[in-house]
Amino acid sequence: MGVKALGYVVIESVDPARWDRFLCELVGAMRAPDGADGAMLFRVDERVFRMRIERGARDHFTAAGYEVADAAALDALADAIAAAGRPVERGSADLAASRGVTGLIRTSDPAGNGLEFYHGDSAADTPFVSPLGIDHFVTGDQGMGHAVFSAPNFDECVAFYQDVVGFHPTDMPRFYFGGGGPDDPGMGFAFMHADNGRHHSIALGEGPVPPSGAVHIMLQLPNLLEVGKAHDRMKAMGYPESATLGQHFNDETVGFYVQTPAGFDLEIGCDSLVIDPASWEVTQHIGISQWGHEWAWQKAMKEAQMNAAAAE
Structure with a gap:
């Protein structure tokens, strides 16, 4: 039992039209024909869609959809998740069709983060053509990219993803944002890979689940030129x-983060490390970034300190 890759994400939106501008004009995704239920679908490769935007009562990350090998693997995973005490909903034929898959289940991790698992993927009838002329996104066997969630019950969630679902630990650090002194307990992180070469297909941070339902998702562009152009856009x-x-220490990705219309972030990067999942030895990096990545909260703190100093 194992997970092949991140296949798609499902997002709820009060105003789905905002996503059309964000994904097509900023990211370079291709608008696909709407789903039978009116959901907006977006492609970054040959798959029928990678981002599904559903109209709803809030702006929220609904679920990350991960692929498994076949129907038997999906059944075994459903049994394991149920045995672990998590709810499991077997998807109807209509629900499976809406995801472009043969079969699926819906569930959540012990922190309540939304998950779907499926087997039997499908490709679109037409080639991927980015409206911005981007040659391709890095997907293939590595899947769409990665999703990052937050969990106050961090250890319980890490155990769920590793022992129940079948992800594998890649980098298991603890970051000290307060300098690492005696009053700084640090924050646990878990970067886990699926059965492919992407450094992590899912990650967890220790902390409360944000109102947006996720921390961020990641899409990989083919080179730094495209990342720089996206940053300008x-x-x-x-x-x-x-x-x-x-640039991150652990997966070596060079990129930036932008806030999506739903409030969680999108990481747009390139040059990510490709691992050998069969021989990888778990790391424990001591920092997030080798260079750059000044976060919005860090900027806000600096501005507040400068304003306070100016007022004295």
């Missing part, structure tokens, strides 16, 4: 920058 279009350009 973000600034020109007025979207909030959540973190400046930088």
